[in-house]
Amino acid sequence: xxxxxxxxxxxxxxxxxxxxxxxxxxxxxxxxxxxxxxxxxxxxxxxxxxxxxxxxxxxxxxxxxxxxxxxxxxxxxxxxxxxxxxxxxxxxxxxxxxxxxxxxxxxxxxxxxxxxxxxxxxxxxxxxxxxxxxxxxxxxxxxxxxxxxxxxxxxxxxxxxxxxxxxxxxxxxxxxxxxxxxxxxxxxxxxxxxxxxxxxxxxxxxxxxxxxxxxxxxxxxxxxxxxxxxxxxxxxxxxxxxxxxxxxxxxxxxxxxxxxxxxxxxxxxxxxxxxxxxxxxxxxxxxxxxxxxxxxxxxxxxxxxxxxxxxxxxxxxxxxxxxxxxxxxxxxxxxxxxxxxxxxxxxxxxxxxxxxxxxxxxxxxxxxxxxxxxxxxxxxxxxxxxxxxxxxxxxxxxxxxxxxxxxxxxxxxxxxxxxxxxxxxxxxxxxxxxxxxxxxxxxxxxxxxxxxxxxxxxxxxxxxxxxxxxxxxxxxxxxxxxxxxxxxxxxxxxx
Amino acid sequence: xxxxxxxxxxxxxxxxxxxxxxxxxxxxxxxxxxxxxxxxxxxxxxxxxxxxxxxxxxxxxxxxxxxxxxxxxxxxxxxxxxxxxxxxxxxxxxxxxxxxxxxxxxxxxxxxxxxxxxxxxxxxxxxxxxxxxxxxxxxxxxxxxxxxxx
Numbered sequence: 042x043x044x045x046x047x048x049x050x051x052x053x054x055x056x057x058x059x060x061x062x063x064x065x066x067x068x069x070x071x072x073x074x075x076x077x078x079x080x081x082x083x084x085x086x087x088x089x090x091x092x093x094x095x096x097x098x099x100x101x102x103x104x105x106x107x108x109x110x111x112x113x114x115x116x117x118x119x120x121x122x123x124x125x126x127x128x129x130x131x132x133x134x135x136x137x138x139x140x141x142x143x144x145x146x147x148x149x150x151x152x153x154x155x156x157x158x159x160x161x162x163x164x165x166x167x168x169x170x171x172x173x174x175x176x177x178x179x180x181x182x183x184x185x186x187x188x189x190x191x192x193x194x195x196x197x198x199x200x201x202x203x204x205x206x207x208x209x210x211x212x213x214x215x216x217x218x219x220x221x222x223x224x225x226x227x228x229x230x231x232x233x234x235x236x237x238x239x240x241x242x243x244x245x246x247x248x249x250x251x252x253x254x255x256x257x258x259x260x261x262x263x264x265x266x267x268x269x270x271x272x273x274x275x276x277x278x279x280x281x282x283x284x285x286x287x288x289x290x291x292x293x294x295x296x297x298x299x300x301x302x303x304x305x306x307x308x309x310x311x312x313x314x315x316x317x318x319x320x321x322x323x324x325x326x327x328x329x330x331x332x333x334x335x336x337x338x339x340x341x342x343x344x345x346x347x348x349x350x351x352x353x354x355x356x357x358x359x360x361x362x363x364x365x366x367x368x369x370x371x372x373x374x375x376x377x378x379x380x381x382x383x384x385x386x387x388x389x390x391x392x393x394x395x396x397x398x399x400x401x402x403x404x405x406x407x408x409x410x411x412x413x414x415x416x417x418x419x420x421x422x423x424x425x426x427x428x429x430x431x432x433x434x435x436x437x438x439x440x441x442x443x444x445x446x447x448x449x450x451x452x453x454x455x456x457x458x459x460x461x462x463x464x465x466x467x468x469x470x471x472x473x474x475x476x477x478x479x480x481x482x483x484x485x486x487x488x489x490x491x492x493x494x495x496x497x498x499x500x501x502x503x504x505x506x507x508x509x510x511x512x513x514x515x516x517x518x519x520x521x522x523x524x525x526x527x528x529x530x531x532x533x534x535x536x
Numbered sequence: 537x538x539x540x541x542x543x544x545x546x547x548x549x550x551x552x553x554x555x556x557x558x559x560x561x562x563x564x565x566x567x568x569x570x571x572x573x574x575x576x577x578x579x580x581x582x583x584x585x586x587x588x589x590x591x592x593x594x595x596x597x598x599x600x601x602x603x604x605x606x607x608x609x610x611x612x613x614x615x616x617x618x619x620x621x622x623x624x625x626x627x628x629x630x631x632x633x634x635x636x637x638x639x640x641x642x643x644x645x646x647x648x649x650x651x652x653x654x655x656x657x658x659x660x661x662x663x664x665x666x667x668x669x670x671x672x673x674x675x676x677x678x679x680x681x682x683x684x685x686x
Binding site for chain 2: 092094218232436457491494
């Protein structure tokens with residue numbers, strides 16, 4: 042069957058009352074979660090994951106994915122109207138978007154951001170449609186050594202692209218250590234259970250994700266009182282002028298392409314994409330002096346990039362089973378919890394789910410454009426709800442959601458413990474996404490390493506004898522060498 | 537400040553030791569395949585090496601991180617919030633989860649976040665009703681109920 046026929050089948054899955062309803066619900070929740078400071082798309086997805094257990098897996102994944110990319114649209118509101126990014130990928134938008142809002146051009150900034158996100162999002166979904174099956178077919182040649190190196194790359198790449206590689210790698214190792222708890226996957230021998238039967242089945246993903254992202258973030262937000270006064274915007278301001286569109290269309294295109302490539306790379310994510318697109322746009326812009334003072338093309342590039350990246354991250358996740366970001370790590374965990382086995386066979390074994398998900402991203406982006414263009418002032422009103430009223434609700438929902446996932450009060454305690462860990466990680470400037478990525482990748486990493494060494498009778502040469510694994514090994518070593526080179530360069534600059 | 541900044545590295549060293557010692561009784565190699573202790577041993581070694589690199593960097597005055605700790609009032613708010621969450625966990629088996637949610641929200645809004653009484657109580661009741669409707673009525677989740685019948 043051709044790709045377009047499969048996509049047509051995907052649309053048949055989405056264009057049902059349940060499909061449309063849950064995609065709309067997902068993007069709406071994503072829009073709200075993205076707009077609220079203190080809770081990002083990954084936290085929102087983790088919080089709502091237990092609520093999807095009664096749903097059909099395809100519908101559940103479409104809804105959760107909607108939260109992921111809807112969060113990118115929603116984050117624009119807080120960035121532009123109150124200069125507080127709803128999530129990290131909105132930082133570059135806040136730089137110029139809020140300046141534009143203070144000049145009375147909030148509506149223009151929001152509408153160009155929405156249109157840019159939509160165009161880049163649709164472009165990225167087209168790329169997902171055609172690249173994913175090709176990559177998935179190629180990945181069918183992979184064996185245990187390639188899987189080990191791919192999973193390792195998923196952990197090391199987050200370090201190479203972050204500000205503090207050692208801290209990011211430490212977070213990754215911590216995630217792998219958490220995953221060690223429980224029965225050994227091959228022999229069944231208990232590991233690090235310390236005689237506690239409750240730990241024999243290991244530590245669930247849900248309390249870790251909810252604690253690290255949700256509770257940790259809310260605790261950090263509660264340290265200070267939030268007196269937010271969003272800049273007002275009106276419906277009639279939401280219609281961009283032709284001159285604004287002409288001035289930003291190339292920025293949207295460039296931002297979308299950068300975002301797609303960054304999104305496909307494991308570990309990079311929407312924050313890196315928006316930063317890279319913003320810096321690139323400053324070089325291409327006919328008026329670079331406006332950057333930092335209210336450049337509409339800066340907003341367009343950053344928003345196009347972060348939405349494109351969040352869709353691009355779906356390619357390695359769907360084709361290889363390797364998450365490229367914290368949000369796709371949660372999505373991958375959702376697949377596993379719904380009984381779906383990720384990896385290159387996913388496209389064949391779960392064709393309805395995969396193509397339904399891809400088709401849902403076309404529909405979801407359209408919903409988001411409609412939500413954001415005329416309804417942005419309505420969502421802006423949401424920002425007037427005092428945060429102190431929202432925070433306890435988010436915490437309570439986190440604990441109830443954690444309980445609902447396992448029907449065990451022990452999960453609630455686990456959630457609180459990981460919430461404290463998440464808060465401490467924020468305070469000590471330790472990045473949290475590598476921990477969650479590593480936790481998801483840990484089973485694949487360990488199993489494929491042990492299988493590789495079993496195949497080679499303990500010889501490490503198996504990783505260089507196979508051409509694909511040799512290339513992957515070089516990429517892994519490069520991802521580790523890059524931060525070392527950066528550190529040496531900084532050290533030389535200091536001396 | 538440097539001692540505070542070194543805490544993550546010291547924590548990782550401690551954790552690496554725990555992983556190493558905790559898997560000592562397991563086999564490192566099992567016939568022709570790596571045993572259950574193989575991966576943990578290498579992971580503990582990687583954790584310890586990374587922690588030492590971080591400590592060395594910090595000793596040389598680099599990589600101290602952007603430590604952002606709250607003031608006394610902020611610490612108090614975080615501590616009280618944690619205590620409220622622990623309290624919710626403790627009272628749930630006694631009063632049931634939905635009333636525990638209402639108690640938690642009410643406590644947080646009135647005593648920790650110092651909001652007005654009436655809107656706080658209305659919010660507490662509203663969230664508890666929402667939890668009952670979504671989790672119990674819609675999703676059919678069996679949340680813990682009150683332990684003693686009246």
